[in-house]
Amino acid sequence: MDKTYSPHAIEQRWYQTWEDKGYFAPGGEGAPFCIMIPPPNVTGSLHMGHAFQDTIMDALTRFHRMRGDNTLWQAGSDHAGIATQMVVERQLNAEGRTRHDLGREAFIERIWEWKAESGNTITRQLRRMGASLDWSRERFTMDAGLSEAVREVFVRLYEDGLIYRGQRLVNWDPVLHTAVSDLEVISEEEQGHMWHMRYPLADGSGHVIVATTRPETMLGDTAVAVHPEDERYRNLIGKTISLPLTGREIPVIADDYVDPEFGSGCVKITPAHDFNDYEVGRRHDLPLINIFTVDAAINANGPEKYRGLDRYEARDAIIHDLKELGLLEKIDDHKLMVPRGDRSGVVIEPYLTDQWFVDLTRDEQADGRPGGRARITLPAIEAVESGRIRFVPDNWKNTYYEWMRNIQDWCISRQIWWGHRIxxxxxxxxxxxxxxxxxxxxxxxxxxxxxxxxxxxDVLDTWFSSALWPFSTLGWPGRTQALQTWYPTSVLVTGFDIIFFWVARMVMMGQYFMQDVPFREVYIHGLVRDAHGQKMSKSKGNVLDPIDLIDGIELDALVEKRTRGLMQPQMAKKIEQQTRRDFPDGIPAFGTDALRFTFAALASTGRDINFDLGRIEGYRNFCNKLWNAARYVLMNTEGQDCGQLEEKEVELTVADRWILARLQQAEQEVIESIRTYRLDHAAQAIYEFTWNEYCDWYLELSKPVLTHPDSPAARQRGTRRTLVQVLETLLRLAHPLMPFITEEIWQRVAPLAGVAGETVMRQPFPEPDDGLVDTAAIEDMDWVMQFILGVRRIRSGYDLKPSQPLPVVLENSSAADRARLESNRHYLEFLARTESITPLAPEAEPPEAATALVGEMKVLIPLAGLIDKAAELERLAKEIEKKEQDLERVSKKLENGNFVNKAPEAVVQKEREKAEETRTALANLMAQKEKIAAL
Incomplete structure (x- = not known):
């Protein structure tokens, strides 16, 4: 093996080997296990959320594949209707053309050409993450088979009376000229205004005041509403308002929707341009007057002087005219949530238009057949209530219920060209x-x-084809072997943000067309945030690219990447400064395994994760530790007798029996953790066993056996066998989380351990053997480790050289202690660097010494003659002075009200922790100084 661990030297080579040899294909003889990848957009590139989610799915897939299950991780991508059309339209615009210049067929052909050339970025990046998807079965939501499934579902639902076309209010994008789903609308708080307008009563007896953040919509008002119990306006109910600027009269109505405490208690009702007003309009049979064109300009339903004006131009003109008429009461500054299209960035308008809908709310159709509520919605709710689908964590089922029980009919049509045509x-x-x-x-x-x-x-909403994903990808509407084998799938791994848009719809469609749930469990993971818990966004300049973490990126390239496309120079400058401060040396190459292990270690169920580069650096060090451990094992076992021949005697030391016992316990913990989706616990168990027990202890404990000239050959064989067997098993145990480094090392170690096979990923996952859990060996080694650690703490605390032999006296030692001393003396002398170890007679006076406890026994190291008392007191005085200065500096910071109140909470908390750590260290130094002074 190379001296230095280099992920770039092994990762892409191994992935290509795995894929070329078909190792990702199903093939186990056990129970079927299937995960459907949430299909990434064909326009997309890998972000931290993807990388986190894909790590979880790949770990589960590799685990079940090694367990012998017939495992399929289904690959595929989504055609991303609006996003893809925009990409290709921008290309045409750069050529001075539009899609209309090409026509529909030629434009669609152009998109297919783009997909063939540029649409596979994210699948290449998935390979970089080590994702073991079965690429031979890769599907695309616009491929022939899935297109057939989409048409079949549409036609069947229509024939069953569950799809209809009607005029309803939808989210409308005035730039893209299409309805968009709620998921494609981003609402953020912005500074705006609230306009208070006077609406005169038609009989001339006065006026009411209404307030709005969108005064242009008044042209479509069809009523003013008040609360039925509001004494101020009860006498107005049934009267009419002379709607300013329009020449129309509208009624005053009473409706519980109105909050009497908000504003004046009078609300303008515009059913064609507000979702809440639309429901009020339905209850009171109000006319729906659409005043906008598809571009959000005033149409022929508005007064002539405003026709053709953009909505914001019309706003300015209307406000001007109301002022002139004395009908503008006041204008207040007002913060409001503004809905913008996530693709176009423009403000979305509620817009009245003819669309296709899936019926999810009717109890009964006109012909007496059950409606969508009974046939689609309620069975999807029951599937979770009955436990046939289980959410992990369980509390997310409440989010599912909340949406399902307040569901609206699903608008499935889009006014674009790329997609499944109706x-x-x-x-x-x-x-x-x-x-x-x-x-x-x-x-x-x-x-x-x-x-x-x-x-x-029109084409269908992208989520329509995605709702069929669990069964369409397996060959439905045909009765394929794949469908019979892997449907229902085992688990869906997804974020909470698409429980409504994807999870619920898959349940509805799966129940309706397959008469069974699409998956047995739904594992909901958290969002990936930055180290301070902030959401990653381009505008904050805190986005991390997983490929940059794998390959590394220089500072200037990182700055250019983070500021590219930012229109505001001031923001770009701020992000540049922040990036240069946070990453003065750029981002080093950590490799895929370190990134995956970091994600796994942070993957506690359902909680957002704060991604800190310090963690991935620590796990890169963990990879180095494993690599170096393997080099030690190979140097001591290659070409040696590793106890594989039955005719040769093998003797296991207590350390051998201990590490084998601990391995069984680690295996059990990892298996249970992965089964319960606690990848953080699995990662922790692997890390602690590998670093703290196998590397830090067992490898050191093996040295006196392998190097001592008097070690029996059988004992050396036993230790060599244990070294390679435990390492080989450990590589299989860690493989689902760290596939590349484990494969590279396994290829060298497996033959020494007597294991045959082409790849670790097709080896059986370790199963604990209770017969190897030697409790006596565990107790003995715990005693040995406590002894060694005690001596090491004393050595470190009193600044004694690691190589200096130390005399050790044992006070209050029992017969069991003395027996363990004799049987493990070689370990203690080698690892604790002792000069002598002498049990003190019960009646003897213990010497003045530094003390460590091992159970009831005291480990004493007489310091007289070992240290220069004056020099040590001087050293401690300097350390105490430095700690006092550090504590004073941190304390002043925390006493500063400006810092505590204005700095981010995470920063303040870090300073508090630093202060507490400094106090503890100072107290330990003071206690040590007192002990030495007493010598």
Whole structure:
């Protein structure tokens, strides 16, 4: 093995080998186990959330594959309708063209060309993460098979009366000219205004005051509402308002929706431009007046003088005219939540338009058949209530219930070109014919060949095809072997933010079309945040790219990457300064295994994780530790007798029996942790066993056996065998979390351990053997380690050289202590560097000495003659003075009100912890000074 661990030298080489040899394909003889990857957008690139989620899924997949389960991690990506169309439209715009210049068919062809050239970035990055997806089964939501499944589902739901076309209020993007889902709307607080307007009563008896953040929508008002119990306005109910600027009269209505305590207690109702007002309008049968074009300009329903004005131009004109008429009461500054399209960045408008919907709310259809609530929604709720689907952590089921029990009909149509086109054809009279193809439509509806038909221009919401993912990817609507084997799938790994948009819809569609749940468990993981708990965002300049963490990136390249595309020079400058401060040397290359292990160590169920570069640096050191341990093992075992021949005697030392026992316990802990989705506990168990027990203790304990000239050959064989067997098992244990380094080392160690095979990933996962849990060996080694640690603490505390032999006296030692001393003296002398170890007679007076406890026994080291008392007191005085200065500096900082009140809480807490650590260290130094002074 190379002296230095270099992840770049092994990672891509091993991944290519695994993929070329088909190791990711299912093949176990055990029970089926299947995970569906949440299909990443074809336009996307790997971000920290993906990397975290994919680490979890890959760890589960590798674990079950090694356990012998028939394991499939289904690969695939999503066509990302709006995002992909925007990418290609920008390319055309750069050429001075639009999609309309090409026409629909040519534009779609251009998108397919883009996908072939540039649409696989994220799948290449998934490979860099070590994701062992079965790429031979990779699917795309626009491939032929999935497109067939989408058409089949649409037609069946339509024929069952569960899809309809109607005019409803939707989120409308005025730039993209399409309805968008709630997930594609980002609402953030912005500074705006609240306009208070006077609406005159039609009978001239006065006016009411209404307030709005969108005064332009008043042109579409169809009522003013007050609370039915509001004494101030009870006499106005039933009267009419003369709506300013429009020449229309609108009624005053009573509705519980109105909050009498907010504003004036009078609310303007605009059913065609506000979701809450839409519901009020339905209750009171109010007209719906749409005043906007698809561009959010005033249409023909508005007064002539405002027609054609952009919504914000119209706002300015309306405010001006109200002032002129004396109808503007006041304008207040007001913070409000502004909904913007996540792709276009423009403010989204509630807009009244004809769309296709899935019925999720009706109890009964017009023909008496059960409606969508009974046939789709309630069965999806029952699936979780009955326990057929289990959320991990369990509390997320409440979020699921909340949305499902307040669900609205699902708007599934989008006014773009890239996507699954609605399978409905229209004749010249506007009659629609839903079918799987135009030919089927003509046959089904008995249409003559001379009847001209044109397919609906809308496409389906991307989430519609994603809702079918667990069964469409396995070959539905065909009855494939894959579908029979892996449906229902085992577990869905996802973030809480798409419980509504994806999880719930998969449950609904799976129940309806497969008559079974799509997965047995839903593991909800947290979000990846920065080291201070802040959400990662480009505007904050705190985004980390997982590939940069794997490969490393120089400072200037990192600055350029973080400031690219920022329009505001001031923000770019701020982010540049912050980046240069936080990463003065850029980001070093940590490698994939260190990144994966960091994610695993932070993966406590359901909680957000704060990603600190200090953690990944620590786990890169862990990789180095494992590498160096393997080099030690190989140097002491390659070409040696490792006890594999049955005819040769093998003797196991107490240290051998101890490490084998602890390995069984570690195996049990790792298995249980992975089964319960506690990858953090699994990582901790692997880390502690590897670093603290195998490397720091067992490798050191093996040295006196292997190097002492009087060691029996059988004992040396036993220790060599234990070295390679434990390391080989440990590599299998850690493989799901750290696939590359474990494979590289395993290839060298496995033959020495008598294990045959081409790859560690196809080896069985370790199973604990209770027969190897030697409790006596564990107790003996615990005594030995406490003894050695006690001596080391004294040596460190009194600044004694590591190589200096120390005399040790044992006070209050029992017969068991003395027996352990004799059987383990070689370990104590070698690792504690003792000159002598002498049990004190019961009647003897103990010497003045530094003390450590091992159970009831005291380990004494007489310091007389070992230290220069004056020099040691002088050294301690200097250390005490420095600690006092440190404590004073931190204390002053914490006493500063400006710092405590203005600094981030995480920073303040760090200073508090530093102060407490300094106080503890100072107290220890003072106690040590007193002891030495007493000598």
């Amino acid at each position: 399978p409905c054809w229209y004749d010249e009279a506007g009659n629609g014919y839903v079918a799987r193809s135009e030919e089927e439509a003509r046959e089904k509806y008995k249409l003559d060949a001379d009847v001209a038909l044109e397919q609906d221009s």
